Amino acid sequence: MPRSVRPAILRVGTGVAVLLLAAVLRWIYQYSVYPQFSYLGYLYNSTDSWDYGVALGLAVAVAMTLPVRISQPSHFIAWLVYVVAALPSMLVPHYGGKIDDSQALRLSVEVAACALLINLWGTRGRALRGIAPRHTSSPTSFWAFIFVYSALVYAYMTVTIGAHFHMPSLTDVYDVRAEYKAQLGTAGLLGYLLPIQANVINPVIMLRGLYTKRWLWLFLGFFGEAIIFAASGLKSVIFAAPALITLSIMFTRTRRPAGASVIWGVLIGTFAALGLDRVFGSTAWTSISVRRFLITPGLLTGAYVYVFSPLDKGHFAYSLIGKIVPGLSYSYHLVPTYLVGEQYFGRANLNANASLFADGFANLGFAGMLIEALVLVVTLWVIDSAARGMPLRVSAVLFTLPAIALANASSFTALTTHGIAAGIVVCMFAPRTGWGRRSDAEKTSDVMQPASGLSLTASPSTTTPYTHVDRLHNPRERTAL
Numbered sequence: 001m002p003r004s005v006r007p008a009i010l011r012v013g014t015g016v017a018v019l020l021l022a023a024v025l026r027w028i029y030q031y032s033v034y035p036q037f038s039y040l041g042y043l044y045n046s047t048d049s050w051d052y053g054v055a056l057g058l059a060v061a062v063a064m065t066l067p068v069r070i071s072q073p074s075h076f077i078a079w080l081v082y083v084v085a086a087l088p089s090m091l092v093p094h095y096g097g098k099i100d101d102s103q104a105l106r107l108s109v110e111v112a113a114c115a116l117l118i119n120l121w122g123t124r125g126r127a128l129r130g131i132a133p134r135h136t137s138s139p140t141s142f143w144a145f146i147f148v149y150s151a152l153v154y155a156y157m158t159v160t161i162g163a164h165f166h167m168p169s170l171t172d173v174y175d176v177r178a179e180y181k182a183q184l185g186t187a188g189l190l191g192y193l194l195p196i197q198a199n200v201i202n203p204v205i206m207l208r209g210l211y212t213k214r215w216l217w218l219f220l221g222f223f224g225e226a227i228i229f230a231a232s233g234l235k236s237v238i239f240a241a242p243a244l245i246t247l248s249i250m251f252t253r254t255r256r257p258a259g260a261s262v263i264w265g266v267l268i269g270t271f272a273a274l275g276l277d278r279v280f281g282s283t284a285w286t287s288i289s290v291r292r293f294l295i296t297p298g299l300l301t302g303a304y305v306y307v308f309s310p311l312d313k314g315h316f317a318y319s320l321i322g323k324i325v326p327g328l329s330y331s332y333h334l335v336p337t338y339l340v341g342e343q344y345f346g347r348a349n350l351n352a353n354a355s356l357f358a359d360g361f362a363n364l365g366f367a368g369m370l371i372e373a374l375v376l377v378v379t380l381w382v383i384d385s386a387a388r389g390m391p392l393r394v395s396a397v398l399f400t401l402p403a404i405a406l407a408n409a410s411s412f413t414a415l416t417t418h419g420i421a422a423g424i425v426v427c428m429f430a431p432r433t434g435w436g437r438r439s440d441a442e443k444t445s446d447v448m449q450p451a452s453g454l455s456l457t458a459s460p461s462t463t464t465p466y467t468h469v470d471r472l473h474n475p476r477e478r479t480a481l
Contacts, residue, residue: 007068010258015060017263032283033291041345047094048101055108059090062112065119069256073387074123074380076396077403079262084407085355086115088298097302107305110366111357114373122380131385139431153197160187164230176233198228198237199401199419210248211436251393297407300354303344304362314363336362359410375411386427391435399423
């Protein structure tokens with residue numbers, strides 16, 4: 001097949017995948033989520049066909065601006081943000097929630113504009129290349145630090161909230177989570193340390209085990225996730241190992257996987273959850289996966305628009321920014337997450353964490369959404385800079401859980417609390433070798449294919465162990481477009 005035809009085929013496949021995922025999400029919402037969770041505020045409305053059709057067109061158009069092939073960590077993160085945050089925020093408010101058709105359409109347009117900014121700048125920008133200095137350490141010192149840090153975190157957890165080894169069931173997980181949140185008030189820094197351990201440190205241990213076939217490492221990382229899940233009840237933690245294993249296979253099979261494979265993977269997982277529910281006669285699997293990770297972020301974005309459209313915005317005054325920037329004021333007795341829980345869902349103690357788009361709207365409307373998107377753009381540039389020289393299959397997959405957190409947190413919170421900044425530091429200091437045997441394709445050539453479909457290909461005879469980014473800095477290994 002001619003190389004010039006392949007990007008076009010991949011883009012067509014992307015559009016088909018987006019439309020199929022949109023249809024499946026709506027079907028699950030209408031026939032599974034809404035009947036079971038309507039009492040919690042999961043309302044279903046018939047949609048204006050024109051408005052929803054425009055939203056679908058925007059969703060497809062935004063997907064077309066994502067990189068065709070994943071060749072940098074920013075590419076993979078942008079795809080994840082699109083699937084778990086942008087797509088649900090553009091579509092779910094049209095048929096789920098309380099905002100009217102015109103508000104839902106306006107929200108779709110605004111989210112699409114922010115997603116375009118992330119896709120076009122965040123995955124292609126070179127303004128901050130080299131801004132994150134590399135302090136590559138020896139493998140021995142790096143892994144010694146990882147294990148010492150992990151041991152200290154688990155010891156601190158044991159002292160503050162105790163060690164937990166009983167795995168809660170899916171029905172008990174909410175009680176465990178409530179108890180964990182209550183304990184954090186007296187646990188000092190544990191609320192920051194555990195997410196970093198779960199989202200970054202344990203995954204990097206598991207990735208080393210997967211790629212080097214040292215299964216003890218994989219077991220240690222998984223065991224650490226299980227301990228954190230038992231203590232916190234955070235469901236995203238228990239799904240970390242299956243997600244990392246699946247993604248490692250995807251990145252091992254091909255040097256630069258197609259970006260649309262992220263959507264197809266989500267679709268396969270969705271159908272698997274539906275199949276398990278059919279076998280066991282329940283809705284538990286679709287509830288903890290599809291409802292929690294795909295539908296709820298979109299519903300909450302609409303909820304934030306519903307609550308804050310008639311109100312004064314938050315101006316980031318309630319956050320760390322408010323403590324740094326003088327003159328910012330916040331007018332309400334509750335922070336936005338709890339205010340939405342009270343005003344929209346009628347539950348005073350509900351912490352309605354929402355995506356970067358929802359948080360941005362609560363603070364400055366559309367301008368706040370743009371600010372959140374720009375923060376993520378700069379963050380993606382720094383990530384690509386910090387990950388230079390690392391195997392893509394490590395640097396990209398390492399940011400899986402921090403990227404998914406953007407469906408439930410602002411860009412600022414995901415950076416500081418959910419592990420994005422910690423992932424950057426890990427990439428800066430991580431050894432560039434010792435991640436397992438390279439594939440034949442990596443031994444002969446390293447290729448970087450921009451989203452436009454053009455490719456920069458190094459000489460097949462080159463054996464210098466640079467990655468796709470480092471090769472672009474070596475004039476002897478550049479080729480003309």
